[in-house]
Amino acid sequence: MLASSAISIFYIFVFVVLIKKISFFKLKGVPTFFPIAAFLLKILAGITLTLIYTHYYPTRNTADIFKYFDDSKVMYDAAFTNFTDFIKMLCGIGNDHTYYNEHYYNKMNWWYRQSAGNLYNDSHIIIRFNTLVRFFSFGNFHVHTIFMCFLSFAGCTALYKAFSIFIQNKEKQLFICVFLLPSVWFWSSGVLKEGIVFFVIGFLLYSFFNLFVLKKYTAFYFIVFLSGALLLFYLKFYLFASILPALIAFSIHSQRVFGKYLLVFIFYIAFILFISRIHSHFSPITLLSEKQQAFLELAEKENAGSVVKVYKLENSYMNLIKNIPYAIKNLFLLPFVFTCKIGLELPAAIENSIFQIGLLFSFFFRNKLTKIENNFVWLCLSFSVLLFMLIGTTTPVLGAIVRYKTPALPFLFVVLLLLSNHSKLYNQFNLYKYFYEKLETFFNRFSVY
Secondary structure: OHHHHHHHHHHHHHHHHHHHHOHHHOOOOOOOHHHHHHHHHHHHHHHHHHHHHHHHOOOHHHOHHHHHHHHHHHHHHHHHHOHHHHHHHHHOOOOOOHHHHHHOHHHOOOOOOOOOOOOOOOHHHHHHHHHHHHHHHOOOHHHHHHHHHHHHHHHHHHHHHHHOOOOOOOHHHHHHHHHHOHHHHHHOOOOOHHHHHHHHHHHHHHHHHHHHOOOOOOHHHHHHHHHHHHHHHHHOHHHHHHHHHHHHHHHOOOOOHHHHHHHHHHHHHHHHHHHHHHOHHHOHHHHHHHHHHHHHHHHHHHOOOOEOOOOOOOOOHHHHHHHHHHHHHHHHOOOOOOOOOOOOHHHHHHHHHHHHHHHHHHHHOEOOOOHHHHHHHHHHHHHHHHHHHHHHHHOOEHHHHHHHOHHHHHHHHHHHHHHEOHHHHHHHOHHHHHHHHHHHHHHHHOOOO
């Protein structure tokens, strides 16, 4: 127990030193101490998440946070018995035949999909992540949590730097939107896919905006962008499918910003339908129907208590269209503050309320945007809306919705920062003025550190 705690403290110390010394982690307009504090808070969230999963999932092979960690030991052990097999499994090259099934994959519980609905089994990446970390952790699960927190924190830092290209003089609010939203802080801090998702999306956007906004055409940014896109494709295909048209539309030069996004989405949908006619395996309605059916079966099996209404897709595009209003409602409005259960749903409900109130105020106290800011707002909105539609049509469980929507939350709150006219709100609302001044005082208190 003592050795386990000592190794965890050692890695926390190492990562804190890296955050303090590496210039990438220095955020303009934010006290130096705050990134370190944000990282330590993520570790706290990761430990809390581990305790929750330990309590609610006594069977380890059904708990997301443990099952991939346990499976990784099979691959890790191969490094000491057959190093060639280990390298092939780790890289995914030449490992797709019976020999590997018999010797390795059949010993894992989650290498193969338990249900249909994915183009690619995204469990492979999280298992490989845990395999690599085992060389540093010596089987200590908490070390995996610390490594994931650092990976997620690095991604959030990259996302902050990407957003800061468009948001000036609101660095403190931006810091909160990227690092401290309760759902993002919580779900991206455990040994789950969300931590890797934020790492990938952060560096994908960071490299993309450096290429297409700042015009830094270097090999580094090209490599990071292509690597991020490829990793996101295999990690969470629905995220890749949601952000791709937004990136394409953003990169097109046009005076009519809304028009170009609309046109890109029309061509995007037409292209997907064309491909699905040629290769039925890529039929979007089939993939969505399979995913929804898998969720419905799981909800019934687990007797989920927070099932929300959705139409069964049943390979019907008409049912998909009928589902869109429910998807928007479930993702943008639920959970409600006054009807949610006290627990993990409550922070998400408060987030929803803040966003809804902020969106209402942004209509009446709107900031005048530049062309590039307007382009960025539509990128954020188009990505978020498409992602919400995909999640909302396939996910009938409120708890899963709260978790899966987290990648879009920083994008939505950043839109509020850009749309809202700070000066008008500050001068006309005493409550806003009070909280803003308290926030400034709090940040300034640590500015010397």
